[in-house]
Amino acid sequence: MSESANKGRLKSTWEVSAYDRKNKEWTTATNRSWTLEGVPTEYQAVAANITPTTLRKRRQKLKRIVVFGDAHIAYRQIGPDLIVPTHDTRAMEFVKAYCADKRPDHIVCLGDMVDFAELSKFRPDSDHFLRPHLTHALQVVHEFYAQLRCDCPKAKIVEIDSNHSQRIKSRLFEHLPQVYGIRRAGEASKYPLLTYPYLANLEAVGVEFVSGYPAAEYRIDGDIMFTHGLKIGKDAARKLADDYQGIHAIQGHTHKASSYFYTDYNGKLCSAHTCGVLCKITGEVPSAASAVTDENVVASKYELWTNSIIVIKYDESGYREFHHVMIGS
Numbered sequence: 001m002s003e004s005a006n007k008g009r010l011k012s013t014w015e016v017s018a019y020d021r022k023n024k025e026w027t028t029a030t031n032r033s034w035t036l037e038g039v040p041t042e043y044q045a046v047a048a049n050i051t052p053t054t055l056r057k058r059r060q061k062l063k064r065i066v067v068f069g070d071a072h073i074a075y076r077q078i079g080p081d082l083i084v085p086t087h088d089t090r091a092m093e094f095v096k097a098y099c100a101d102k103r104p105d106h107i108v109c110l111g112d113m114v115d116f117a118e119l120s121k122f123r124p125d126s127d128h129f130l131r132p133h134l135t136h137a138l139q140v141v142h143e144f145y146a147q148l149r150c151d152c153p154k155a156k157i158v159e160i161d162s163n164h165s166q167r168i169k170s171r172l173f174e175h176l177p178q179v180y181g182i183r184r185a186g187e188a189s190k191y192p193l194l195t196y197p198y199l200a201n202l203e204a205v206g207v208e209f210v211s212g213y214p215a216a217e218y219r220i221d222g223d224i225m226f227t228h229g230l231k232i233g234k235d236a237a238r239k240l241a242d243d244y245q246g247i248h249a250i251q252g253h254t255h256k257a258s259s260y261f262y263t264d265y266n267g268k269l270c271s272a273h274t275c276g277v278l279c280k281i282t283g284e285v286p287s288a289a290s291a292v293t294d295e296n297v298v299a300s301k302y303e304l305w306t307n308s309i310i311v312i313k314y315d316e317s318g319y320r321e322f323h324h325v326m327i328g329s
Helices: 089-102 134-151 167-175 236-243
Strands: 009-020 025-035 063-068 075-078 082-085 106-109 156-160 207-210 218-220 224-227 248-251 258-263 269-274 308-314 320-326
Touching (some): 063 089, 089 134, 089 308, 106 218, 236 258, 269 320
Parallel strands (some): 063 106, 156 207, 224 248, 248 269
Antiparallel strands (some): 063 308, 075 082, 258 269, 308 320
């Protein structure tokens, strides 16, 4: 650096010698140290001077989807005077209140609204379901949806077929296949008489039922897919992503809230999610881990399940948000 090319002040100079092995001679170079004018040699911290960023409003309002499932509505008749619900009425009330407040564009039920424990192929854990309360359970479903329809008149409400909804069909094929598909004369319902959507009268409250478990699927905006699902376990979301690559997939069935995000080979951010439940998680729902004591009462046991729903926000540009909303105790 020459002195003329530098606007600073020359501080010091010194010479440095080095031996050139190729030419076998010593060379000498002169080094100079400069102090640049206007540049401090030490920095002092000062208060940051920040002005607020002007936020631009989104041109398009985000649409909202409320997702829930696995209420497993049923009643245990424990003796002549005690009836215990297997569904969590508090969680179901939360869903109704949330939808009334947020007025979502879509409401999607992932299935298993009614447990149909009375029609289960599995060995019963007690005599609690020998006095069936199926009419009451179906009435609870109907009134639940009726409230959602009343509070969200413009929402698209969909329920997806599930393994527990299939219990009616399974028992009919096993014991009385001749009446499967029978319809009431003069009635225009799209559903046969002895099917879950007919018995819960879903048409009257504007609920679309997507049948055909386990293949039943429902999609919104092309790449947001809903199904009751088959995956279980702690890796259910990742396993779901393996089956539905390149989209956002949501399932119920596993009873646990989880999410898995990944980028596909086209550079698109994708995801898979499992939704929590609206049933009780303290042992009332018949399961592999539940039991009834010799006193004929349900053994108290917390299942490793999650009382929660999923809320999705999206727009047609491809923007997506996924939130697990927990229903705490």
